[in-house]
Amino acid sequence: xxxxxxxxxxxxxxxxxxxxxxxxxxxxxxxxxxxxxxxxxxxxxxxxxxxxxxxxxxxxxxxxxxxxxxxxxxxxxxxxxxxxxxxxxxxxxxxxxxxxxxxxxxxxxxxxxxxxxxxxxxxxxxxxxxxxxxxxxxxxxxxxxxxxxxxxxxxxxxxxxxxxxxxxxxxxxxxxxxxxxxxxxxxxxxxxxxxxxxxxxxxxxxxxxxxxxxxxxxxxxxxxxxxxxxxxxxxxxxxxxxxxxxxxxxxxxxxxxxxxxxxxxxxxxxxxxxxxxxxxxx
Numbered sequence: 001x002x003x004x005x006x007x008x009x010x011x012x013x014x015x016x017x018x019x020x021x022x023x024x025x026x027x028x029x030x031x032x033x034x035x036x037x038x039x040x041x042x043x044x045x046x047x048x049x050x051x052x053x054x055x056x057x058x059x060x061x062x063x064x065x066x067x068x069x070x071x072x073x074x075x076x077x078x079x080x081x082x083x084x085x086x087x088x089x090x091x092x093x094x095x096x097x098x099x100x101x102x103x104x105x106x107x108x109x110x111x112x113x114x115x116x117x118x119x120x121x122x123x124x125x126x127x128x129x130x131x132x133x134x135x136x137x138x139x140x141x142x143x144x145x146x147x148x149x150x151x152x153x154x155x156x157x158x159x160x161x162x163x164x165x166x167x168x169x170x171x172x173x174x175x176x177x178x179x180x181x182x183x184x185x186x187x188x189x190x191x192x193x194x195x196x197x198x199x200x201x202x203x204x205x206x207x208x209x210x211x212x213x214x215x216x217x218x219x220x221x222x223x224x225x226x227x228x229x230x231x232x233x234x235x236x237x238x239x240x241x242x243x244x245x246x247x248x249x250x251x252x253x254x255x256x257x258x259x260x261x262x263x264x265x266x267x268x269x270x271x272x273x274x275x276x277x278x279x280x281x282x
Contacts, residue, residue: 001015001016001017002014002015002093007025007051008050008051008052009051009053010025010027010051010052010053011025011026012024012025012026012032013026013090013093013103015093015101015103015129017097017098017099017100017101017129017130018037018098019036019037019099019100019129019131020034020035020036020037020129020130020131020133021033021034021035021129022034022035022103022129022133024103024127025051025057026087026088026089026090026105027053027057027085027086027087027088028056028057028062028063028083028084028085028088029063029083029088029105029107029125030060030061030062030063030084031043031060031061031127031135032045032049032057032059032060032061033045034129034133034276036131036278039278039280040158042133042157042158042217042276043059043060043061043155043156043157043158044059044060044156044157044158044248044249045058045059045060046058046059046242046243046244046245047244047245048241048243048244049242050242054085056080056084056085058240058242058243059156059249060155060156061153061154061155061156062080062084062154063083063084063125063137063151063152063153063154064080064083064084064150064151064152064153064154064255065081065082065083065084065123065137065139065149065151065152066081066082066083066117066119066121066139066147066149066150066151067081067149067150067151068080068081068150068152068228068255068256069150077116078116080152080154081117081151082112082113082116082117083107084154086107086112086113088105088106088107088123088125089105089106089107090103090104090105091105091106091124099130099131100128100129100130101128101129101130102126102127102128103126103129104124104125104126104127105124105125106122106123106125107122107123108121108122108142109121109122109142119141119143119145119147120141120142120143121139121140121141121142121143121147122139122140122142123137123138123139123140124136124137124138124140125137125138126138131278132275132276132277133276134273134274134276135153135273135274135275136271136273137151137153137271137273138269138270138271139151139264139269139270139271139272140264140267140268140269141265141266141267141268141269142267143266144266145266146263146264146265146266146268147263147264148261148262148263148264149261149262149263149264150255150256150261151255151256151257151262151272152253152254152255152256152257153253153254153255153274154228154251154253155219155251155252155253155274155276156249156250156251157210157217157219157249157250157251158248158249159210159213159248159249160212160213160214160248161213161248162193162231162246162247162248162249162250163193163194164213165210165211165212165250166190166191166192166210166211167190167191167208167209167210167211167250167252168190168208168209168211169208169209170190170201170204170208170229171187171188171190172186172187172188173186173187173201173202173204174186174187174201174203175199175200175202176199176200176202176258177198178198178199178200179196179197179198185199187201190211191229193233193250195233195234196231196232196235196236197229197231197233198228198229198230199228199230200226200228200255200257200258201226201227201228201229202225202258202259202260203225204221204225204226204227205225207220207221207275208220208227208252210250210252214280214281215278215279215280215281216278216279216281217276217277217278217279218275218276218277218278218279219252219254219274219275219276220274220275220277221254221272221273221274222271222272222273222274222275223254223256223270223271223272223273224254224255224256224260224272225260226255226256226257226258226259226260227252227253227254227255228251228252228253228255228257229250229251229252230250230251230253231246231250232246233246234246234247254272254273254274255272256270256272
């Protein structure tokens with residue numbers, strides 16, 4: 001089943017099948033809800049999130065592109081790029097079976113995008129929904145010259161309590177700590193949270209597992225060996241007017257950043273993918 005609905009200023013696509021349902025804002029191709037039938041949402045969405053034209057939605061899966069974080073040379077340009085606030089096109093919805101559905105969204109360079117970033121491009125977000133959520137973000141360079149980019153699928157995962165959540169799969173992996181601008185830190189054991197955390201982990205070779213109170217969420221990245229882990233903590237969270245509760249989410253973001261940032265030649269295509277699998281505790 002598929003319908004187009006409105007939330008404040010933004011239109012969104014709602015699709016469901018026998019196993020799951022999803023809501024995707026046309027602005028940003030922003031998935032702000034994914035739920036297995038009969039279960040709580042996989043994704044965190046702030047109760048104060050803005051559904052306004054030109055504003056990013058706090059929660060779900062913002063697409064950070066063609067730069068992650070602040071622009072490398074011009075701090076006046078929008079944080080995390082322009083893809084998350086651009087209007088995408090819904091290419092198609094294909095019900096492969098009663099339990100699996102494929103959705104394709106696209107964004108192409110425009111007069112507005114060229115004013116911010118002087119390259120021709122095509123983006124395609126391919127979403128596969130079943131009992132697993134699969135995302136593939138494909139970037140094609142349509143310019144006559146090469147361009148560099150960084151990107152992330154900035155996924156907010158909903159949890160019971162950040163203070164008891166743990167992430168497995170990072171042991172002995174190097175990371176950049178944004179909080180003190182330090183490189184070559186090494187993770188020891190599982191990652192737990194007691195304060196603000198903002199790290200870019202690298203050289204990852206296997207999926208991460210988020211251990212929550214009643215479920216485990218496996219996050220697999222393909223197309224990069226880099227994942228960003230973020231939670232603002234109690235103090236920094238107060239600076240976000242559109243965030244109602246820091247303790248019920250953690251961001252695990254498949255990313256091309258730092259050493260895994262990209263340089264694409266003319267007509268070259270790169271795909272960054274995330275896979276989310278939920279296992280409920282018995």
